Amino acid sequence: MKEMIIATKNAGKAKEFIEIFSPMGYTVKTLLDFPDAPDIEETGATFEENALLKAEGIAKYFNRIVIADDSGLAIDALEGRPGVYSARYAGESKDDEANIAKVLEELKEVPEEKRTAHFHCTLALTGPCMEPVIVEGMCDGVILTEKRGTSGFGYDPIFYVPALGKTMAEMNGEEKNSISHRGNAIRKLREWVKNAEGVI
Ligand SMILES: O=c1[nH]c(=O)c2ncn([C@@H]3O[C@H](COP(=O)(O)OP(=O)(O)OP(=O)(O)O)[C@@H](O)[C@H]3O)c2[nH]1
Numbered sequence: 001m002k003e004m005i006i007a008t009k010n011a012g013k014a015k016e017f018i019e020i021f022s023p024m025g026y027t028v029k030t031l032l033d034f035p036d037a038p039d040i041e042e043t044g045a046t047f048e049e050n051a052l053l054k055a056e057g058i059a060k061y062f063n064r065i066v067i068a069d070d071s072g073l074a075i076d077a078l079e080g081r082p083g084v085y086s087a088r089y090a091g092e093s094k095d096d097e098a099n100i101a102k103v104l105e106e107l108k109e110v111p112e113e114k115r116t117a118h119f120h121c122t123l124a125l126t127g128p129c130m131e132p133v134i135v136e137g138m139c140d141g142v143i144l145t146e147k148r149g150t151s152g153f154g155y156d157p158i159f160y161v162p163a164l165g166k167t168m169a170e171m172n173g174e175e176k177n178s179i180s181h182r183g184n185a186i187r188k189l190r191e192w193v194k195n196a197e198g199v200i
């Protein structure tokens with residue numbers, strides 16, 4: 001069995017990587033399976049810098065190829081915030097509910113037509129003796145005034161995708177992966193992974 005390591009401790013991301021890579025015959029492991037793996041500080045100013053920091057740190061620890069994901073929500077009316085701070089927007093405890101509450105409070109006076117937003121996902125794949133591969137995916141949406149749906153994670157309940165007429169938390173895994181920033185980025189990497197079979 002082929003095994004792939006995703007350098008993430010986020011269970012929501014882990015589920016989405018498993019959904020996409022399992023049908024390709026990969027057993028997907030994440031850092032939730034390796035509690036002793038080091039914590040990599042996300043000190044970068046961009047998604048790409050943070051994805052690279054996580055991928056390089058964890059590839060060195062395992063001495064093998066890994067993939068890292070740095071992602072977040074950029075809200076136009078908030079000049080792109082929370083951006084790279086999406087996970088810890090309301091504090092270091094990384095509380096999804098508190099993050100949503102903070103965004104809704106900040107957008108309180110903002111009318112529907114100005115509540116446009118975008119999810120970004122940057123993936124970095126790297127390992128010993130190779131140049132990193134970087135891909136990006138995006139998804140456009142609108143921030144609602146209250147939560148809808150219970151699936152997914154993070155800001156999914158307030159992120160409405162006009163193309164499907166649902167919030168990301170109202171979609172099943174297949175629907176979300178078909179249009180999401182992460183799904184779009186993983187599909188770009190999938191070609192690279194197919195061509196590198198036997199190396200990963
Ligand atoms: O509603 C959402 N649906 C998504 O599909 C999604 N993707 C990212 N995000 C938000 O952006 C942060 C990433 O920050 P992040 O890349 O640093 O990841 P993280 O700290 O959660 O885990 P790790 O991979 O670093 O271990 C996450 O925590 C979420 O708040 C999402 N929210």
Ligand SMILES: [Mg+2]
Pocket residue numbers: 042087
């Ligand atoms: Mg993080």
